[in-house]
Amino acid sequence: MAKILVIDDDTHIREVCKLVIEGMGHEVTAQPTLAKGLSALDREFFDVLYLDVDLPDGNGLIAIPKITERERAPEVIIFTGASYPNGAELAIKNGAWDYIEKPATAESMTLPLIRALQYRKEKFAHRPPTVALKREGIIGNSPRVASCLDLVAQAANSDANTLITGETGTGKELFARAIHDNSERADGPFVVVDCSSLTETLIESVLFGHAKGAFTGAEKKQEGLIKQADKGTLFLDEVGELPISQQKAFLRVLQEHRFRPVGAKEEETSDFRLVAATNKDLETLVAAGDFRNDLLFRLRTMHLNIPALRYRGEDIRELAIYYMNAFCKKYKVPLKGFSPEFLDSLEEYDWPGNVRELVNLMENIIVRAQYEPTLYPKHLPPEIRIRIMSGRRQEGMTAQDNELLPVQEQGGGSGQELVLTPFDDYKRDVEHRYFKLLMQTAGGDIHKACELSELGKQSLYRYLRIHGIPTRT
Numbered sequence: 468m469a470k471i472l473v474i475d476d477d478t479h480i481r482e483v484c485k486l487v488i489e490g491m492g493h494e495v496t497a498q499p500t501l502a503k504g505l506s507a508l509d510r511e512f513f514d515v516l517y518l519d520v521d522l523p524d525g526n527g528l529i530a531i532p533k534i535t536e537r538e539r540a541p542e543v544i545i546f547t548g549a550s551y552p553n554g555a556e557l558a559i560k561n562g563a564w565d566y567i568e569k570p571a572t573a574e575s576m577t578l579p580l581i582r583a584l585q586y587r588k589e590k591f592a593h594r595p596p597t598v599a600l601k602r603e604g605i606i607g608n609s610p611r612v613a614s615c616l617d618l619v620a621q622a623a624n625s626d627a628n629t630l631i632t633g634e635t636g637t638g639k640e641l642f643a644r645a646i647h648d649n650s651e652r653a654d655g656p657f658v659v660v661d662c663s664s665l666t667e668t669l670i671e672s673v674l675f676g677h678a679k680g681a682f683t684g685a686e687k688k689q690e691g692l693i694k695q696a697d698k699g700t701l702f703l704d705e706v707g708e709l710p711i712s713q714q715k716a717f718l719r720v721l722q723e724h725r726f727r728p729v730g731a732k733e734e735e736t737s738d739f740r741l742v743a744a745t746n747k748d749l750e751t752l753v754a755a756g757d758f759r760n761d762l763l764f765r766l767r768t769m770h771l772n773i774p775a776l777r778y779r780g781e782d783i784r785e786l787a788i789y790y791m792n793a794f795c796k797k798y799k800v801p802l803k804g805f806s807p808e809f810l811d812s813l814e815e816y817d818w819p820g821n822v823r824e825l826v827n828l829m830e831n832i833i834v835r836a837q838y839e840p841t842l843y844p845k846h847l848p849p850e851i852r853i854r855i856m857s858g859r860r861q862e863g864m865t866a867q868d869n870e871l872l873p874v875q876e877q878g879g880g881s882g883q884e885l886v887l888t889p890f891d892d893y894k895r896d897v898e899h900r901y902f903k904l905l906m907q908t909a910g911g912d913i914h915k916a917c918e919l920s921e922l923g924k925q926s927l928y929r930y931l932r933i934h935g936i937p938t939r940t
């Protein structure tokens with residue numbers, strides 16, 4: 468049985484899809500908006516997605532790349548009522564499996580589904596096994612971590628530039644090291660460049676190195692980090708912080724693997740493999756003019772997105788046990804047991820700081836609990852307990868209260884529960900409303916919209932494109 472997601476704002480279409488696809492023996496989840504559909508994709512894996520184009524909060528065609536670049540992305544079948552010029556070409560170019568126009572016969576609707584499922588069955592049957600992978604320090608066996616490890620194996624088997632995205636503390640550096648350790652460059656250096664800690668004046672000489680006498684205080688020739696990564700991996704952490712003034716020079720290094728140290732006459736070469744990481748949405752930075760699109764394109768030859776800890780609750784227990792053992796050993800105190808309520812609380816908490824927050828919390832608890840044999844919720848800091856309790860209280864709130872909050876409904880019928888909307892979805896939703904309202908207020912006039920929003924024309928056009936908001940021509 469496969470899992471199928473339908474995103475369509477037409478209730479009748481959702482019902483027909485459910486009827487037909489469930490009749491084929493598959494499980495169907497149907498959502499009326501893009502934001503709700505994307506949240507469903509954050510929570511679970513689907514095999515195929517039937518995606519409408521004209522959705523109340525965005526354009527399905529434009530959303531395809533954001534969907535297909537996810538780990539274990541579903542095959543996307545565009546299912547549209549309106550005929551778009553070049554719609555089918557755009558869909559296929561963006562990575563869709565097929566493009567169907569409504570009204571469709573049951574056969575034209577289901578045939579692409581049968582083929583897509585056949586393709587996925589074959590694709591996953593021939594995956595390289597992940598058991599042989601060195602995964603030093605990576606704890607967790609949830610399907611999401613397993614799928615990340617599959618991508619680590621793929622990335623390690625190639626020399627392609629790889630971009631790792633994910634919220635802060637999700638383990639991006641750990642996964643970058645795993646790519647290096649499993650690659651042919653494992654015996655070479657793994658050089659970390661933290662772009663957020665480099666000032667604009669320092670960055671050039673730190674990355675490219677400098678010649679003797681290049682500037683005051685440069686008493687001898689200094690090799691830069693790019694050269695140090697020769698025959699190994701260069702890990703560019705927080706790449707979103709790379710100053711725009713340096714991005715062009717770095718793009719050239721990526722293309723040619725040649726660079727000129729500050730004050731040097733000759734160019735040097737370095738044979739490095741690049742892995743970059745960021746917790747920023749680089750596409751938003753590109754739209755705002757703070758990141759070069761050509762650099763993003765180069766960095767993202769392969770893409771690995773590490774899911775937030777709240778989407779892989781199955782890993783929390785294993786991580787807590789692992790770090791309890793590690794810190795008890797470090798502080799030379801006896802191992803501790805977990806009360807069921809303590810574990811429940813860990814699993815209920817939403818971990819905004821992800822695994823790093825869990826690691827710090829376990830260290831803090833072990834230091835304070837010393838010789839106490841069992842851990843209870845009482846051992847948790849009050850701010851965490853309060854957050855868990857307010858989460859429980861939210862279940863009793865009215866729908867009207869929730870309209871103002873970044874929350875969404877989960878589950879159907881009377882068993883509905885409220886969960887916080889993922890930040891990216893909430894931000895996208897708010898942005899979408901903003902630009903829709905902006906264009907309405909400006910009567911579709913771009914100049915007026917630029918004035919009202921204080922955005923440049925280029926940035927405004929990019930945002931409108933991202934959100935599928937038409938402009939008056």
Ligand SMILES: Nc1ncnc2c1ncn2[C@@H]1O[C@H](COP(=O)(O)OP(=O)(O)OP(=O)(O)O)[C@@H](O)[C@H]1O
Pocket residue numbers: 604605606607633634635636637638639640641642704744745746786822823826
């Ligand atoms: N799956 C995991 N198993 C065990 N430890 C983990 C895992 N993921 C992260 N950690 C630990 O969490 C901490 C943060 O990890 P890391 O520095 O790799 O995160 P990051 O995503 O690079 O964070 P940032 O974006 O803030 O730089 C480290 O101590 C790391 O060892």
